[in-house]
Amino acid sequence: MGDGLVLGVDLGGTKLAVGVGDGAGGLRARRTLPTRPERGPEAIVADVVRLARSLARGRLLAAGVGCPGPLDLEAGRVLALPNLPGWEGFPLRDRLTEALGVPVVLANDATAGALGEYRFGAGRGCTDLIYLAVGTGIGGGIVAGGRLVSGGRGNAGEFGHLTLVPDGRPCACGRAGCLEAYASGPAIARLARERLGRRARGVTAAWVARRAAGGDPDALAVWGEAMDALARGIASLIHCLDPQLVVVGGGVAAAGPLMFDRLASLVSRYTMATFRDTAEVVPAALGAESALLGAMALAAGRGHP
Amino acid sequence: MGDGLVLGVDLGGTKLAVGVGDGAGGLRARRTLPTRPERGPEAIVADVVRLARSLARGRLLAAGVGCPGPLDLEAGRVLALPNLPGWEGFPLRDRLTEALGVPVVLANDATAGALGEYRFGAGRGCTDLIYLAVGTGIGGGIVAGGRLVSGGRGNAGEFGHLTLVPDGRPCACGRAGCLEAYASGPAIARLARERLGRRARGVTAAWVARRAAGGDPDALAVWGEAMDALARGIASLIHCLDPQLVVVGGGVAAAGPLMFDRLASLVSRYTMATFRDTAEVVPAALGAESALLGAMALAAGRGHP
Numbered sequence: 001m002g003d004g005l006v007l008g009v010d011l012g013g014t015k016l017a018v019g020v021g022d023g024a025g026g027l028r029a030r031r032t033l034p035t036r037p038e039r040g041p042e043a044i045v046a047d048v049v050r051l052a053r054s055l056a057r058g059r060l061l062a063a064g065v066g067c068p069g070p071l072d073l074e075a076g077r078v079l080a081l082p083n084l085p086g087w088e089g090f091p092l093r094d095r096l097t098e099a100l101g102v103p104v105v106l107a108n109d110a111t112a113g114a115l116g117e118y119r120f121g122a123g124r125g126c127t128d129l130i131y132l133a134v135g136t137g138i139g140g141g142i143v144a145g146g147r148l149v150s151g152g153r154g155n156a157g158e159f160g161h162l163t164l165v166p167d168g169r170p171c172a173c174g175r176a177g178c179l180e181a182y183a184s185g186p187a188i189a190r191l192a193r194e195r196l197g198r199r200a201r202g203v204t205a206a207w208v209a210r211r212a213a214g215g216d217p218d219a220l221a222v223w224g225e226a227m228d229a230l231a232r233g234i235a236s237l238i239h240c241l242d243p244q245l246v247v248v249g250g251g252v253a254a255a256g257p258l259m260f261d262r263l264a265s266l267v268s269r270y271t272m273a274t275f276r277d278t279a280e281v282v283p284a285a286l287g288a289e290s291a292l293l294g295a296m297a298l299a300a301g302r303g304h305p
Numbered sequence: 306m307g308d309g310l311v312l313g314v315d316l317g318g319t320k321l322a323v324g325v326g327d328g329a330g331g332l333r334a335r336r337t338l339p340t341r342p343e344r345g346p347e348a349i350v351a352d353v354v355r356l357a358r359s360l361a362r363g364r365l366l367a368a369g370v371g372c373p374g375p376l377d378l379e380a381g382r383v384l385a386l387p388n389l390p391g392w393e394g395f396p397l398r399d400r401l402t403e404a405l406g407v408p409v410v411l412a413n414d415a416t417a418g419a420l421g422e423y424r425f426g427a428g429r430g431c432t433d434l435i436y437l438a439v440g441t442g443i444g445g446g447i448v449a450g451g452r453l454v455s456g457g458r459g460n461a462g463e464f465g466h467l468t469l470v471p472d473g474r475p476c477a478c479g480r481a482g483c484l485e486a487y488a489s490g491p492a493i494a495r496l497a498r499e500r501l502g503r504r505a506r507g508v509t510a511a512w513v514a515r516r517a518a519g520g521d522p523d524a525l526a527v528w529g530e531a532m533d534a535l536a537r538g539i540a541s542l543i544h545c546l547d548p549q550l551v552v553v554g555g556g557v558a559a560a561g562p563l564m565f566d567r568l569a570s571l572v573s574r575y576t577m578a579t580f581r582d583t584a585e586v587v588p589a590a591l592g593a594e595s596a597l598l599g600a601m602a603l604a605a606g607r608g609h610p
Contacts, residue, residue: 070580079579080578080579127457128456140545142545142546144447144449144452145454145455147449147450147452149449149454150449150450150547151433151449151548152431152432152548152549152583152584153547153583155547155580156433156449156547157545157547158544158547158580159544159545161541161544162541162544162545163469163575164468165470166537173577232468235468236466236467236468236541237545239463239466240445240447240461240463240464240545241454241456241461242457242458242459242460242461242462242463243456244457270480272463272478273385274384274385274460275460275463278458279457
């Protein structure tokens with residue numbers, strides 16, 4: 001890369017993270033802003049360009065952008081972002097290419113996260129892993145045989161929309177019973193509000209986790225239900241993909257042992273005998289930077305061996 | 306391959322198919338026998354060797370064996386076959402290598418089926434497909450980015466053990482609510498027996514399909530329920546893997562349009578908007594030979610591009 005830098009962008013519904021580095025796991029500098037998606041996509045393009053100039057100072061070679069899916073990767077367009085209204089069909093890759101003046105690679109944010117963890121994080125040394133980002137939604141990414149699995153249109157890994165309960169709870173995607181409707185941050189908060197009634201106004205998943213960690217029995221019950229759902233989904237994914245490792249990141253994973261201690265025993269319970277304990281469930285080693293470092297690796301052409 | 310031949314073996318719980326060909330989709334000759342697994346694995350090894358000698362006449366270069374999973378591919382061993390008692394831990398690869406005197410590649414039968422359809426069947430020209438073999442059980446295989454996905458231990462694609470209904474119907478794997486417990490041949494027959502009572506003694510999935518095709522309302526209801534379950538499972542797999550194509554083979558797929566007409570509309574109903582109609586659901590083009598031709602391709606070193 002010589003003296004050049006690659007830009008990584010992790011575009012979330014809440015937070016926009018922009019960083020520069022060498023594309024090989026090094027993060028030189030990083031800035032975050034609130035996304036405020038209601039400003040529309042051009043305002044976010046302007047933010048990215050401004051941060052890129054200030055961080056890269058003319059040394060930018062390429063950029064990788066992780067964006068919540070699903071995407072039309074061939075056209076470089078956003079298809080539909082439930083958490084980013086007004087973005088449908090926006091030609092994000094071409095607009096950023098034009099505005100930054102360097103090649104831009106677009107990827108699903110959780111696919112980028114899987115790549116980050118595989119190359120530089122918890123998945124180093126593995127050939128087969130799945131990554132789940134449990135936050136506002138539940139995204140996912142797959143590495144199989146040492147290669148990132150993108151799917152036919154680049155949208156592989158929508159683990160949040162694995163059906164957990166046929167005709168179950170309504171999901172933001174318009175369907176019902178999706179894993180995301182049981183184990184995402186908003187799903188945990190909603191369950192807490194239903195169970196705890198008025199005591200629970202304005203609660204978040206983090207609030208539930210704190211109360212559960214403190215031993216509150218109602219919070220523990222809600223938390224346990226969400227972890228049970230997540231474990232059932234992970235067990236199904238283990239049967240489908242036979243990974244060596246399951247890496248869980250995203251905001252909800254900040255609960256730490258409260259999540260991982262439960263998941264270990266529940267995933268073991270829900271997997272069939274010959275898959276039992278073949279895949280450890282571990283926290284993302286790169287924390288909030290999995291997708292950012294993965295996006296940089298894509299920009300540097302390190303998506304595949 | 307010069308004048309040499311590769312051997313393909315498709316070892317099922319009911320039927321043992323052995324063929325020879327060029328490993329590039331050509332099938333020179335083929336024989337099938339009842340497996341009669343109760344005879345134990347050495348009897349089947351002897352059958353394979355006898356058929357191989359008679360079919361290949363000294364021109365055998367290599368062999369590929371598709372075997373119901375899960376397998377320990379590193380050790381070349383069978384882990385556990387619910388439909389083949391007495392096989393647990395049997396060193397199938399090494400015993401066949403020794404007995405045939407040529408290199409033997411062992412693979413999950415549905416993984417071999419996915420490869421067969423990808424290389425020579427319905428999946429030609431695709432880069433991303435999933436294959437489901439719906440029969441005594443439900444097996445599966447994945448091709449992603451033009452490569453066979455094996456998983457960390459070679460057991461990727463156990464789609465039959467995707468949980469369809471939490472704590473639902475008991476499954477042969479010892480768990481509950483698996484797709485296989487709702488849509489495999491025996492599951493369809495069991496459902497028919499439950500619904501139709503004594504009228505339905507000794508029924509099979511094929512019987513249900515015939516009656517349904519003839520317009521029998523009870524049989525149609527049972528068949529519809531199984532297709533509904535299968536479609537829900539396929540929709541979840543589409544969200545996870547974003548395939549261009551879903552290929553369905555196995556004994557139950559012999560029902561033809563009765564299966565595929567229903568699946569088309571149900572899969573479309575159960576997929577989220579941005580995935581809707583992105584993956585066509587089609588019958589296996591190689592019929593009963595998907596796994597046999599895939600196993601030969603593996604033997605010929607054509608598992609990966």
